[in-house]
Amino acid sequence: MSLKRLRNPNHPKAGSSTKVEPIRDLARIAAIKDNLAASPRDLCLFTLGINTAYRANELLSIRVGQVAHLRCGDPLDLKQSKNGRYRMTTLNGTAAAVIQLWLSHHPNPVPDAPFFVSQRTRKALTVSPFINMVKRWCHEAGLKGSFGSHTLRKTWGYHQLRGNTKTPPHLVLPLLMEAYGHASQQQTLEYLCIQSDEVASLFMQVEL
Secondary structure (H helix, E strand, C coil): CCHHHCCCCCCCCCCCCCCCCCCCHHHHHHHHHHCCCCCHHHHHHHHHHHHCCCCHHHHHHEEHHHHHCCCCEEEEECCCCCCCCCEEEEHHHHHHCCCCCCHHHCCCCCCCCEECCCCCCCCCCCCCHHHHHHHHHHHHCCCHHHHCCCHHHHHHHHHHHCCCCCHHHHHHHHHHHHHHHHHHHHHHHHHHHCCHHHHHHHHHHHHC
């Protein structure tokens, strides 16, 4: 299917901008995973993206040797493209399992090879096709809205904030703020396309 057909009819004109959204519906996440089941590379890329909150170019920089030995609970430390500093994440069971699944299908699983290799060039996958892939995955799962390279890391944060029942509620937003490197909690809420509960309640309290 061509990118032209996938283009959002409400997409802003060239030169303007729009916020890409997280995937809010867990059923849609499951649908995307089902759709990607026959493509271990894409399933791994999607699953890592929504479980680690790394940026697209950080994920695409991974080499086989950085992840081949990793298991659940192990740290993954990647250099951040935005500031050059390293950020560590701890792999959960889902992320660790999908890494091993893709490695079992990887065409050249040597330590210095790109982990997410382009099927066409056999070089590292780049951000531009990755963006188109995310748009296609969301479209094929029936999602409507604006989706792109930040969608996966926003999805991680959105569901941490809305569905994390193990971390004390008053700590989740400050921890997300730290994870994203944001200057304020409001910046994190805006990034995740979430209104604070207080602001949301205002819209419901007075009807004109």
